[in-house]
């Protein structure tokens with residue numbers, strides 16, 4: 177659609193917006209703030225034609241990204257890990273724009289792939305392939321794509337496997353400019369070329385106006401919107417969550433994490449025990465790094481000894497939905513959780529980046545787990561599968577075309 181038509185829709189949208197502001201103003205003359213907020217809820221924002229043509233969104237009926245009802249164990253202890261910056265708290269309008277950006281193939285240079293091509297909702301926002309196919313269809317990434325659930329529970333300085341991006345915002349526009357991933361490299365105009373392309377679309381100017389109050393499309397706003405959509409991907413509906421919600425007690429020993437979990441099979445509960453308890457207490461010590469309830473990696477974790485002499489300190493994405501992944505570790509080297517567990521059981525290698533939790537007394541940890549215990553750890557990890565996150569329509573593709 178050409179720009180003139182898009183501008184017509186834009187002014188129609190602004191007119192609608194002004195009209196609703198006037199209506200709210202009128203209502204507030206007659207009532208207090210309660211009436212005001214009720215009026216605001218029923219105010220219909222009509223969805224501009226360009227947005228309606230390309231997406232299934234209804235701007236008067238937004239999904240709730242900003243205020244999910246989280247379980248009690250998402251309390252101040254967990255909140256302290258939240259990396260949301262003061263100037264980019266999640267709100268439904270901006271996160272909705274983030275959803276469109278995340279699923280838009282037009283963010284790649286040849287309209288071939290979107291963020292969701294590699295971060296697939298059905299796979300916990302992971303890619304079932306070991307390496308992901310870039311925009312050209314000929315080149316592949318050299319790292320495995322990462323699950324995105326619970327990304328908000330990492331302290332700044334922890335994005336990407338090697339932690340090279342400082343924030344979710346800073347990370348968000350990097351795949352777009354990546355030579356293999358989405359192809360808006362400096363040589364073809366970089367982000368400014370993408371912004372020109374977006375300005376000519378029939379839906380982005382209206383969406384940015386809706387989200388930010390004016391139609392300016394900037395790299396910062398693209399980053400903010402993508403980051404809000406990603407931060408909304410909080411996982412709290414796995415089998416583990418349902419069970420833990422029943423035993424959680426903020427003042428209990430280890431917040432109730434050592435308690436037998438209701439509804440778990442004996443094998444799953446044995447796995448829980450192994451995962452939570454440290455090697456000195458008959459466990460495998462996994463939770464010391466992959467910390468419940470988010471199963472994000474603790475900030476002070478170092479590497480896990482995949483290669484002898486490793487100098488790079490790697491992170492791991494949250495283990496929520498690990499059971500849906502098909503390739504594990506930064507280079508996707510393991511194709512099963514059996515191989516992952518065997519690594520921790522017998523394969524940890526010494527190196528400068530190795531974490532001392534995996535090298536007690538300077539020697540690589542050897543867990544010597546029985547076959548049953550290895551299977552139990554895997555059964556436990558499978559209780560972290562959260563199909564609410566992988567099926568939630570608010571995280572699904574909004575595009576009609």
Ligand code: HEC
Nearest residue numbers: 290291294308309310317319320321322335336337351357
């Ligand atoms: C061609 C596949 C591909 C595309 C397209 C892609 N990614 Fe990724 N993504 C990856 C890979 C591979 C990694 C790990 C790269 C690394 O660490 O070097 C990754 C890492 C990430 C991370 C870091 C997660 C963490 O826990 O540190 C985030 C966030 C992310 N991608 C978001 C996005 C967004 C937003 C988009 C779209 C603008 C996008 N990705 C597009 C493959 C892709």
Ligand code: HEC
Nearest residue numbers: 460461462465477479480490491492504505506520531533
């Ligand atoms: C010292 C901290 C630490 C401990 C203890 C630890 N891990 Fe990890 N784990 C990591 C790091 C770091 C990575 C990412 C390594 C990489 O890819 O280079 C990782 C990766 C993983 C992955 C793959 C994640 C993915 O998305 O591919 C799984 C699964 C996993 N660990 C399970 C476990 C289990 C089970 C245990 C206990 C037996 C355990 N971890 C103990 C730090 C730790």
